[in-house]
Amino acid sequence: MTEEWNEERAGEDKQERRLWRLLAFLCLLAAIDSLWLYYLQGNLESFAAACHLAPGFDCAPALRSRYGKIFEISLSTYGIVSYVLFGLMAVQGVWNPRRADRNALGLVILTGAASLFCLWLVYVSKVRLRAYCPYCLILHILTPILFLISLLLWRKSRAPATEILKAEWDSVRNDVKIMTGLVVAIALVVVGLPRFQEMARKRELERNPQYAAVLDGTFPRYPDWERFVEGRPFRGPADAPVTIVEFGDFTCDVCRQATTVFEELVEVYGVKYVFLPYPRSRECNPTAKWIRPGACLAGLAAEYAARRGRFWKFHDVVFEDPSLLREENAKRFLALAGAADTEALFADTEARRNLLRSIKFGLEVGIYQTPTIFINGMGIGGMPPVWFFEKAVENERRRAMTR
Numbered sequence: 532m533t534e535e536w537n538e539e540r541a542g543e544d545k546q547e548r549r550l551w552r553l554l555a556f557l558c559l560l561a562a563i564d565s566l567w568l569y570y571l572q573g574n575l576e577s578f579a580a581a582c583h584l585a586p587g588f589d590c591a592p593a594l595r596s597r598y599g600k601i602f603e604i605s606l607s608t609y610g611i612v613s614y615v616l617f618g619l620m621a622v623q624g625v626w627n628p629r630r631a632d633r634n635a636l637g638l639v640i641l642t643g644a645a646s647l648f649c650l651w652l653v654y655v656s657k658v659r660l661r662a663y664c665p666y667c668l669i670l671h672i673l674t675p676i677l678f679l680i681s682l683l684l685w686r687k688s689r690a691p692a693t694e695i696l697k698a699e700w701d702s703v704r705n706d707v708k709i710m711t712g713l714v715v716a717i718a719l720v721v722v723g724l725p726r727f728q729e730m731a732r733k734r735e736l737e738r739n740p741q742y743a744a745v746l747d748g749t750f751p752r753y754p755d756w757e758r759f760v761e762g763r764p765f766r767g768p769a770d771a772p773v774t775i776v777e778f779g780d781f782t783c784d785v786c787r788q789a790t791t792v793f794e795e796l797v798e799v800y801g802v803k804y805v806f807l808p809y810p811r812s813r814e815c816n817p818t819a820k821w822i823r824p825g826a827c828l829a830g831l832a833a834e835y836a837a838r839r840g841r842f843w844k845f846h847d848v849v850f851e852d853p854s855l856l857r858e859e860n861a862k863r864f865l866a867l868a869g870a871a872d873t874e875a876l877f878a879d880t881e882a883r884r885n886l887l888r889s890i891k892f893g894l895e896v897g898i899y900q901t902p903t904i905f906i907n908g909m910g911i912g913g914m915p916p917v918w919f920f921e922k923a924v925e926n927e928r929r930r931a932m933t934r
Contacts, residue, residue, distance in 0.1 A: 547631070547687055551624040554638070554680045558618030561673045565610030568594070568666050572605050575788065587851070590664035591788035597795065597917040598655050603728040610670060613645060617677060624684070632688035638681035646675045660791050661851070732918060745909050745923055748930055752908035753896055759888075760805045764842040766794075771803035772931035773924050776905040778809035778893060781829035783901045785914050787850045792917055800924045806846060807889045808833045811901050816890050818899055825856035830889075832868040834882035839869045 571578055572594045582590045593599055599606055620638055624631045649671040656663045736743040744750035760776055775793060779786035796802045808830035811819045815827035829849060836845035845867050849855050855864045861873075870876050877883070893903075900912045906923050 547684060548625055550680055550684055550687075551621055551631070554677060554684070555618050555621035555625065557673055557677055557680070558614050558621055561670055561677070562611055562614040562618060564666055564669050564673075565607050565614055568664075568670075569605060569607035569611060571666070572599065572607055587662055588665050589662045589788075590666055591784070592660045592662045592791045593652075593656060593664040593667055595788050595914075595917075596660060596791050597921075598652070598659070602725065603731040603918070613641070617642065632685070635681055635685035635688055639678065639685050642674060642678040642681050646678045649674045659795070662791075735916065735919070739915070741911050742915060742919055745906060745911060746919070746926055748926065750909040750911075753905065753910060754908075756905065756908035759892060760807075763805050763807065764837050765803050765805045766843065767797040767803040768801055769803065771801055773800070773907055773927045774803040774805065774905075775920075775924075776805045776807060778807050778889065778898055778901060778903040778905075780809060780811045780823070780826055780901040781833065781849050782823045782826045782853070782856060783811065786902045787853065789902055789914050790847070790850050792914075792920065795917075796920055796924060800921070800928075802924055807892075808886060809889050809893055809898065809901055809903070810886075815886070816893070818890075818894060828873070828876070829856055830886050831876050831882060832864065832870065834885045835870055835876050835879050836868040837885070838879065838882055841867070841869050 568590075571582070571590065575582065575591055575594060582594075594605075601609065617638060620634045624634045652667065653663075653671055656667075736746075741750060756776075757774075760774065775796065777786070777789070777793065779789075793804050793806075797804050810816050810823065810826035810830040812821070812823040812826035813819045814822055815830070833842060833845055833849075836842050848867055849864075854860060855867065865872060865876075868876070892898075896910060898910075898912070902914055903910060903912045904914075906920075907927050
């Protein structure tokens, strides 16, 4: 009887070790994926093709949005640290069976919290960003699997959670060094993270003096800029104290990635947002250095759609699915703009005039890249970080109240 029990127990121990090894392997995969996301977040423009895998599956909106960072630290950094920690706990469970029950419970708590956070990120992707980050989805799938394996290991240990937690608390409470270390670590996190955030933003402003000038309100404003956006389609309140005008190209990856940022500014801060088609192609724009297939036609189609009340639908769908700009999708593209054929676009003289107005304005103020963004007449090229827009909008609203 004893031999049978020993054999059964040995079989269970072998199965547990396999689960611990599987857990460690999955943690390694998750850490590698987080490391790839960290690299990708810093090189989005170079890896645009690797980001946009299919309509609705694009990692750029998530990595560029405010949801991609906490305290100016990327979520991928937190992911690397977390999954390495989970992996070390799993490895310890293999090599030190005496701590297996404690590590299993700890992983249940940590991976459970991480799974809830992943669930929230899936909601954000669906509702806010309207695009799923494919590499993030790998983590959103792996993390609940880690939780389930950890839960299974803890259940196999048959150790009550209260007993494990009480034993851990007693060992920590009675060790002065551990308690001191915990207090110091918590203090460093509470004080250090906001300080780290402030330092990161300060370095950003030092590298880009024009950002600091916009925040201070000392950056030159284009005179009488309001007249240029009169009658143009916009999002947000018509009488908003802050108007953001984006000169963008429908073939520009950065412009596509920026759409969610401006939608959030409209929703959260109540800004007025205007998008002006500005094709960066020599076919219609003399400031461009090369030809971008489909850029000029997309700009004209957007103006055509605007005259028929279809601008924002056209804007959203084309940025969400850039494949519409390909020649084989011409019928869907024209139908989206409300045109029967390409000749109808060119026959609309008012649409052509509006597009040329945007290009002429770009020549006047020297717009040589997309996106170029004007915040109450202060124009900056490129796509600044999200926190800059939030701060600039807050400062402009404050200045508007004192006028």
